[in-house]
Amino acid sequence: MNAPTPLVLEVVSLAGPIWSGEIREVDLPGSAGRFGVLARHTPLLTTLREGMLRVAPLQGEPMEIYVSGGFVEVQPDKVTVLADLAVRDADWEHAQAEAARERAASGMAQAFTDEDYMAMHVELIHRYSLQLRGRPPR
Known part of the structure; x- marks a missing residue:
């Protein structure tokens, strides 16, 4: 074998x-x-x-x-x-x-928990969704 x-x-x-x-x-x-x-x-x-x-x-x-x-x-x-x-x-x-x-503990994970980062992220998502619907950002 x-x-x-x-x-x-x-x-x-x-x-x-x-x-x-x-x-x-x-x-x-x-x-x-x-x-x-x-x-x-x-x-x-x-x-x-x-x-x-x-x-x-x-x-x-x-x-x-x-x-x-x-x-x-x-x-x-x-x-x-x-x-x-x-x-x-x-x-x-x-x-x-x-x-x-x-x-x-990574820097990126800590950035995700920062309140300013979250507010910016929400604003970007809002603007992007308006753009998808054909409306100009306010």
Whole structure:
């Protein structure tokens, strides 16, 4: 019986390397939907949404790795995941909470809560709706 062709998976987050090894298959949360990768996959570069990587290593038990988003590069013999935040399955709930905290603390999120910004946004929506109805803005 032929052994499966190995595929190397490397998962890296902003904090550093998370996991690397030979795998049979990996299932990823792509921004357009979940997709699987086996050895000899067509080269691909795409974005990831928040979710779990499901990894079937050549040796050992299947595992899951949480990613909060990022990119994946697929080559016929290697898959590289560059995640914003990545954590092995044991700590994924903590990682989700941390990612939510980081998003809430971002400058853009804080700007959305500013009252002046909200007033400006409401005014722009009002003017745009008048324009769609064929009325001049007042």
